[in-house]
Amino acid sequence: MGESxxxxxxxxxxxxxxxxxxxxxxxARELAGGVRTAVLVEGDSDRAAIHTLAARHGRDLGAEGVAVVPLGGATNIGHFLNVCGPPGLGLALAGLCDLGEERYFRRHLERVGLGSGLTPEDLEGLGFQVCDADLEDELIRALGADGVIRVIDAQGETRPFRTFQGQPAQRDRPVEHQLRRFLGTHSGRKELYARALVADLDLAAGVPRPLARLLDRV
Structure with a gap:
């Protein structure tokens, strides 16, 4: 296991x-000297997506001293900033969150002294990227519905997805909505498809902006 x-x-x-x-x-204090940047993300699927994208660019974030830390939910951002940020270890920071959770990140970044009245542009300037609306939505738009269905088929989950589409609550919804709900039905599936969908992206034209900007930052 690497130090990061x-x-x-x-x-x-x-x-x-x-x-x-x-x-x-x-x-953590002993190892912090080998950490160049702590990237704070909401969960394991975000971590998987970032590492997969980095690997596709020939990068090993752990070897570079970049720690991608899953918070276990956006509401925990304050606790992690207390130990990673200016009040604690004083590490360089970056992060990724969903649009609906931006307020938690903004509030606690301001609380630990990393700005005041932060705008979305200010957050980007600090290295914190916001998905619109979440990582799954970003990846579905990048690949298109047909592309995501192709990845689902490659994972051997076409039948479960078709069964899911046939549920009364899903039948009349757009396929993009069905895909987003299917990918998020349980945590293991979210992480699986974070890797698989990022692995299928067109690096020249199809990388969601928040992921691309985050990787450029670190």
Missing amino acids: RSFEQALVTWVAGGPEAERAART
């Missing part, structure tokens, strides 16, 4: 509290 990955895991344990928190805090 060990740092990520120690950081998550530290923030979670409990009997292992003190030991995890010591570990």
Whole structure:
């Protein structure tokens, strides 16, 4: 396990509290010297997408000292900024969030002294990118519905998707909405398709702007 990955895991344990928190805090502090940037993301699917895109560009973020840290939900951003940001380890920061969760990121970035009255442009300037509306929506628009269905087929999930489409609540909805709901039906599927869809992107023309800008930043 690389130092960046060990740092990520120690950081998550530290923030979670409990009997292992003190030991995890010591570990995170010891490893922080090898971390160039901490990228704070909402969940494991975001982390998977970023690492997959980096690998397609021939980059190993962990080896570069970039730790991509899943928060376990946007509402936890404040706790992670307390330990990673100016009040704590003082690391260089970047991040990715959904449009609906932007307010949490903005509020806590301001609280730890990284700006005031932050606009969307200010957030980008700080290295924090916002998906419209979320990562799945960005990837569906980048690949198109037919492209996403092709990836679903490659994953052997055409039948589950067709069954999902036939549910009464889904039958009359646009296929893009059906795809977004299907990809987010459980956490394991979200992470699986974050990798698979990013792996299928056209790097020359089809990378969602938030992902592209985040990777450029780090």
